[in-house]
Amino acid sequence: MSRSPALSPAAPTAPAPSLSGTLSSVTVLGLGPMGRALAAALLRAGRPTTVWNRTPGKAAELVARGAVLAATAAEAVAASPLTLVCVLDYDAVHAVVGPAAEALRGRTLVNLTAGSPARARAAALRAAELGIDYLDGAIMVPVAAIGGPAALVLYSGPQAVYEAHRGALAQLGGTAVHLGADPGRAAGHEVALLDIFWTAMSGIVHGFALAAAEGxxxxxxxxxxxxxxxxxxxxIDGFAGQIAAGRYPGEDSSLLSAATAMAHVLDAAAQHGLDTGVLTAAHALARRAVDAGHGGDGFARLAEVIGERAA
Known part of the structure; x- marks a missing residue:
């Protein structure tokens, strides 16, 4: 899985022991790079860890460090009160978890797979029908940050379920934040933050390409x-305040001036035959706002324009 950089992490919370004084076990389903990092973090924290992956051969290093490799997803789930699933997408989640649904009954599933808020809510509803406690989670850091102080994982779903497993989740490192009972809220944060990240990344590589074209x-x-x-x-700080207040001062930099500057960039890129799809879309949005009479407003006004378009 590919995630954006960490956001202002705090110190990790100390793990909570079970009533017996020993740490309860955790199961990890999915051993791609992120799944392996999650399991490794749990093992480093001394947490008994069971792992399973659809494709064999990815668990050797984890087993060498003390993990138990289960033969099936159902067997892996039965080994722990808490299961973390981290795979490619929600279709893969259903393919992995479906055959283990009966074994998950009465246990907790934390889905750390990236997806839309709608799919998170649908998964939570299905889990409730099957008698499974469910949390949806969003990992907001790259693989290398898991287990360290820079890790940031957002969770949503029932508060009581989160609190019951807070100690184990804390061992993934850094900061764990529970955002509320709505199971789609973590994914809602994630898609918005990844929107910022990937749009910015696209601008960075396009800028370097345009520079290269100019020598x-x-x-x-x-x-x-x-x-x-x-x-x-x-x-970002300024935009957040303006959007919350619904006021978009444009004295220092207006939408009209922004649209004009974008047009200059598009002209330079077009002369070199560069792909301008991303900036063309951004320029069209700015021009639509100008044509609607918002040319004197600041750039943050586009948040409302986008919302009106979606409605």
């Missing part, structure tokens, strides 16, 4: 690109 090497552009990136935290 500017990546090392030459680098210090100035970093400067542009350094502007973003303050802009």
């Amino acid at each position: 500017v090497t990546a090392p030459d552009l680098l210090p100035y690109a970093r400067g542009i990136g350094g502007l973003l935290p303050g802009i």
Whole structure:
């Protein structure tokens, strides 16, 4: 799974022991890079860990470190009160968990697979019908951060279920945040944050491509690109306040000026035959706002324009 960088992590919470004084076991279904990282973090914390993967051969290192490899998903689920599933998508979740549904009855499933809020809510509803406690989670860091202080995982679903397994979840590292009972809320945060991340990533690589077309090497552009990136935290803070207040001052930089600047970039890119799909879409959105009479407003006004379009 591919995730965005961490967001202001805090110190990890100490794990909670079981009533017997020993740590309860956790099962991890799915041993792609992120699944292996989750299992490894649990093992480092001394948590008994059972693992299973549809494709054999990915558990050897984890088994060498103390994990138990189950023969089937149902066997893996039966080994623990808590199961984490982290696979490619929700279709894969259903393929993995479906045959183990009876074994999961009366236990907890935490789905750490990326997906839409609607699919998270549907999965929670199906889990409830099967007698399975369900939390949806969003991992907001790359694989390398799992188990360390920079890890950030967002959860949503019943508060009591989260609290019952808070100790084990804390062992994934960094900061764990419960966002509320709505099972789609973690995914709602995730898709919005990944929207920011991947749109920004697209702009970065396009900027380097445009620079190269003009004979500017990546090392030459680098210090100035970093400067542009350094502007973003303050802009994000300002936009959040403006959007919350519904006021979009444009005295310093208006939508009309932004649309004009985008047009200059598009013209330069077109002269080199570069793909301009992403910026063309952004420019069209800005022009639509200008044509609707918002040209004197600030750029954050586009959040409302996008919302009106969706409605």
